[in-house]
Amino acid sequence: DETVEAVRRLASQNAVVIFSKSTCSMCHAIDRLFRNMGVNPTVYELDQHPTGKDIERALARVLGSSNSPVPVVFIGGKLVGDTDRVMACHIAGTLVPLLKAAGAI
Amino acid sequence: DETVEAVRRLASQNAVVIFSKSTCSMCHAIDRLFRNMGVNPTVYELDQHPTGKDIERALARVLGSSNSPVPVVFIGGKLVGDTDRVMACHIAGTLVPLLKAAGAI
Numbered sequence: 540d541e542t543v544e545a546v547r548r549l550a551s552q553n554a555v556v557i558f559s560k561s562t563c564s565m566c567h568a569i570d571r572l573f574r575n576m577g578v579n580p581t582v583y584e585l586d587q588h589p590t591g592k593d594i595e596r597a598l599a600r601v602l603g604s605s606n607s608p609v610p611v612v613f614i615g616g617k618l619v620g621d622t623d624r625v626m627a628c629h630i631a632g633t634l635v636p637l638l639k640a641a642g643a644i
Numbered sequence: 645d646e647t648v649e650a651v652r653r654l655a656s657q658n659a660v661v662i663f664s665k666s667t668c669s670m671c672h673a674i675d676r677l678f679r680n681m682g683v684n685p686t687v688y689e690l691d692q693h694p695t696g697k698d699i700e701r702a703l704a705r706v707l708g709s710s711n712s713p714v715p716v717v718f719i720g721g722k723l724v725g726d727t728d729r730v731m732a733c734h735i736a737g738t739l740v741p742l743l744k745a746a747g748a749i
């Protein structure tokens with residue numbers, strides 16, 4: 540599907556990519572977490588993006604679910620997941636190695 | 645103002661009142677926090693409420709701000725505040741006395 544392809548392309552263009560909504564404070568928190576680690580994430584605010592609805596639909600397909608909650612985090616072009624997943628990796632100590640391998644830090 | 649009056653009335657009708665949005669996981673977390681404490685909060689999901697937009701405007705005026713982020717928590721009819729404020733009270737140990745005084749636990 541062309542739109543899924545487009546999202547995968549966006550997700551691979553930068554070391555850390557966050558699909559987000561500007562009104563969501565949990566998305567802000569994840570962005571802040573990465574910045575505090577010295578990362579410069581690329582953030583797509585889907586509520587402000589011209590093709591935000593298409594991206595949401597494509598993300599739902601990438602996630603294999605009926606909807607696409609935010610945030611959705613990609614590192615090194617690979618899907619990491621939502622806030623819970625990112626925090627779990629951070630606590631488990633697997634987030635920093637992932638970021639290093641992607642050249643994000 | 646009639647709408648501010650209406651919101652204040654809603655806020656006083658139950659011991660714990662949360663103005664929320666159904667899509668917001670931070671609002672869910674605050675609701676869960678209260679339920680885990682044995683509280684039964686009254687939750688108004690503004691994105692699903694027939695007069696949600698009016699309530700948002702009235703809350704902004706009650707808060708004295710230009711917008712009304714969610715969640716907004718009232719205990720015993722009194723404004724407590726947002727997630728940060730509720731968590732600060734919880735950590736400081738002032739949340740439980742507030743809830744007891746309001747008959748919420």
Ligand SMILES: N[C@@H](CCC(=O)N[C@@H](CS)C(=O)NCC(=O)O)C(=O)O
Nearest residue numbers: 565608609610621622623667668669
């Ligand atoms: N468990 C998920 C929660 C994701 C979630 O519920 N996101 C909300 C915003 S906080 C959402 O996208 N709701 C639907 C919407 O806004 O369209 C996480 O850890 O990030």
Ligand SMILES: N[C@@H](CCC(=O)N[C@@H](CS)C(=O)NCC(=O)O)C(=O)O
Nearest residue numbers: 562563564670713714715726727728
């Ligand atoms: N610091 C506030 C953050 C409140 C906030 O930013 N709420 C967001 C949702 S998480 C919001 O209402 N955004 C505007 C909107 O959804 O209309 C808190 O502790 O609750």
Ligand code: FES
Nearest residue numbers: 563564565668670
């Ligand atoms: S919309 Fe409130 S935490 Fe995401």
